[in-house]
Structures are given as C-alpha cells and as structure tokens.
Amino acid sequence: MGFLSPPRRFLFGPGPTQIEPRVYEAMAKPVVGYLDPFFFQVNEEVRAGLQQVFGTQNDFTLAISGTGSAGMETAVSNFVDPGTKFLVFSAGYFAERIAEMGRRHGATVIRFEKPWGDVFTEAEAREAIERERPQVAAFVHAETSTGALQPPQAISRPAHEAGALVIGDCVTSLGAAPIRVDESGIDMAFSCTQKGLSCPPGLSPFTVSPRAMERLQARKNPNRVWYLDLKLLSEYYGVQHRYHHTAPVSSFYALREGLAAILDEGVEKRFERHARVHAEFVRRVEAMGLRMHVATPSHRIPNLNTVCVPEGVDDALVRRALLADHGIEIAGGFGPLAGKIFRIGMMGPLATPAGLDQFFGAFEKCLVTASAPAVRM
Ligand SMILES: Cc1ncc(COP(=O)(O)O)c(C=O)c1O
Numbered sequence: 001m002g003f004l005s006p007p008r009r010f011l012f013g014p015g016p017t018q019i020e021p022r023v024y025e026a027m028a029k030p031v032v033g034y035l036d037p038f039f040f041q042v043n044e045e046v047r048a049g050l051q052q053v054f055g056t057q058n059d060f061t062l063a064i065s066g067t068g069s070a071g072m073e074t075a076v077s078n079f080v081d082p083g084t085k086f087l088v089f090s091a092g093y094f095a096e097r098i099a100e101m102g103r104r105h106g107a108t109v110i111r112f113e114k115p116w117g118d119v120f121t122e123a124e125a126r127e128a129i130e131r132e133r134p135q136v137a138a139f140v141h142a143e144t145s146t147g148a149l150q151p152p153q154a155i156s157r158p159a160h161e162a163g164a165l166v167i168g169d170c171v172t173s174l175g176a177a178p179i180r181v182d183e184s185g186i187d188m189a190f191s192c193t194q195k196g197l198s199c200p201p202g203l204s205p206f207t208v209s210p211r212a213m214e215r216l217q218a219r220k221n222p223n224r225v226w227y228l229d230l231k232l233l234s235e236y237y238g239v240q241h242r243y244h245h246t247a248p249v250s251s252f253y254a255l256r257e258g259l260a261a262i263l264d265e266g267v268e269k270r271f272e273r274h275a276r277v278h279a280e281f282v283r284r285v286e287a288m289g290l291r292m293h294v295a296t297p298s299h300r301i302p303n304l305n306t307v308c309v310p311e312g313v314d315d316a317l318v319r320r321a322l323l324a325d326h327g328i329e330i331a332g333g334f335g336p337l338a339g340k341i342f343r344i345g346m347m348g349p350l351a352t353p354a355g356l357d358q359f360f361g362a363f364e365k366c367l368v369t370a371s372a373p374a375v376r377m
Helices: 021-027 037-054 068-079 093-104 122-132 153-161 210-217 230-237 249-265 267-287 315-326 353-369
Strands: 060-065 085-090 108-113 136-140 165-169 188-190 203-208 304-308 341-345
Touching: 021 249, 037 060, 037 203, 037 230, 037 249, 060 068, 060 230, 060 249, 068 093, 068 136, 068 165, 068 188, 068 203, 068 210, 085 093, 085 122, 093 108, 093 136, 093 165, 108 122, 122 153, 136 153, 153 165, 165 210, 203 210, 203 249, 249 267, 267 304, 267 353, 315 341, 315 353
Parallel strands: 085 108, 085 136, 136 165, 165 188
Antiparallel strands: 060 203, 188 203, 304 341
16 A cells, blocks of 8 residues: 555635644654543643633533534533424524434424524524523534624523523634633533644534533433433543543644644634634635625634635636645535535634735636636636
8 A cells, every 4th residue: 555645735625624733743642541641631731722712611621532513412412302492593504413413312493594694683593582492502603504603692692591501513613713602601512623723623622611511410311322421421531530432542632732832822813813814815805806605794704704606607616626736625615505605714824824825826716717708807
C-alpha cells in the first residue's frame, strides 16, 4: 500500500474545516491508557476549555465520543423519553434530524416549521410553547443547511417560563461564534470538533445546565442508549473514573490542542476575527452582484456563508472546478435549497484576509468558467 498521501485541500466548506498545524502534531503524540492519570489531566483541560468557548460555568461539560450527531442523540436520549412532549423548531435539515431522533425515542414530537433560512421570533416561539406546553424544546443555533443563526433567547425565555428544558444544536457555531450558554438559557448544548474548533471530527462537546442536571438525576428509568448515558459517563469522567468505554485518546489530544490555540488567541478575539471576515465576505459577494441567502444580516451565521447561485450558473460545476483547479472545497445546498446556494465556510486558520483573497481569487474564476455562455462577460 505504501504511505498514505492525502491531497492538499483548503477546506472552505461547512466542515470539516482547516485544521491548526499544532493539532496534527498533538495527534501524533503517544497514546496513553483510558485510565491513565495523564488522560484525565487532558480531559480536565478539555472540560475547562470547552466551558470557555461555550460561555458557561456548567460543571457538567465534557466531550462525548462520536461526531456531532452523537451529541444530538445524547441530548435526546437522556432528556426525551417515550411520551415526552417534544417541540422542535424546524427551519432546516438538522432540526429535522433532531425531530427524527425524538420520534425514535418514542416522544410525541411537534414540529413548528418555517421556510429554510428563516429564524423564529420570540413572539412566534411563545405562541407555540403556550399552545403545546412541551416538556422539552429544541432548536438549531446555527443551521448549517441554510446559513441562518437562531437567537437562542427567543426560544429559551418562553420555554423556561413554561417549565420546559431547551436543547440547542451548536454544532456549527462553537468556537467561531458566541453562544454564551449561561446567558442564552440553553440547557443541553452539543457541538462537534470539525467546524469552529478547527480539529478533526470525532468528539462532540456537550454541556448541561444545573436545571437539566436536576431533571437527569430524577430520571427513574435508565437511558435506553447505554453508550450515551450521561449518568454512566459521569462515573467515568468524574472522580470515580469507572471504566465506561475506551476513550479515543488521540481525539482528546487534538481537541485539547485546538482549544489551547483558541485560548492563546483569546475567545472573544477569535469571535471578533470571524465576524470581521464575515463582514468582508458579504461586502465582496455583494460587490460581485451576488446575494446572500439569509436576508437579515444579524440572522446570518458569521462563519458559514450561504450565497445564492446566480441565474445560469451550475453550482456543481463551480464546486468541481474549485476542487480540481484550486484544491478548494465548498458545499452546495440540499433539500429545498439544492442547486440554489453555495455554502462557504470561513473558519479557523482560513478566516483571515489572506483566506478571503485566496477564496475569492478562485471563486471568481470558477464562476465564469461554469456560467452559461450568455452570462459570461
Ligand atoms: C447543525 C448540525 N447539527 C448536527 C450535525 C451532525 O454532525 P456530525 O455530522 O458531526 O455527526 C451537523 C453536521 O454538519 C450540523 O451541521
């Protein structure tokens, strides 16, 4: 077979995104055992770093083994039981995945649906919550399928007034955009490592509010998903260190190093950098005569831009040319947005003025090559 030799790529898609070089170096360090004191030291550093990027003092903050969907299923399986009234605010693909998990766990799922790209106002959320009286509500903070950023308090405020817990999918926002879990009232937030944290996929950062911890402690029946049972996981990662599963040690090294890079830069400075790059991205897109899919600027995810595909342009051809000629990966739309949007991530080491120049230099060329002759200048 010889040695593995992946192609050189610039990951300007929604994820996985470009990885910090020091993260790769950390992954090559020697593996220790899953009960080694060094592993638990790394785990404590991971937990402390995650508290900072989540913006929380929640003691129950850890990394679940598995990708973002494992975090999603952790939230659903520990807090949504057969018969639970589960209200899902759905304006995109990933909210639908949460609803599907709720169904599989036997919940009574109610979907409050809006078009892909919209967000929910507090008045809309309050009306739905007062009507349905759910025990648990869920929303996607940064809906990767549409580019829309949902203000969390619009949902958490009315949900808490009605006594409901709130699940927030922060898979695309963590590490690049402020979430401020404690202020925003999210009770169970989950994320991934391969987007705003600039690490490879493999772990799902997770945090639980004290309010949700009380609900968890009061559970009578064990979680049906043994692997994602937070009570069992807390016995492994907590003081008892009781074996639960073989933690993916190299992934923890990677996350520890990715978080260290973020803390070295400064969490707020990193958010500001992504916001500045986003503003410049939008300015350049509009200067090209293109439109952003999400109309309201404050409702756009700062690290994942969705740009409308112009008339006469085949988005698949543009993506293919970007990859083949420039080694640049971006993504297209799917579901109702198939063929209609480009999804372009500006994250981590690529969220810089040089990253913008590199991307736009290639994008402008590929748009011309992929345009129908009538559209070509
Ligand atoms: C908003 C959102 N939620 C959940 C997921 C699922 O995460 P994963 O693919 O890491 O399992 C994704 C993946 O892109 C996502 O963007």
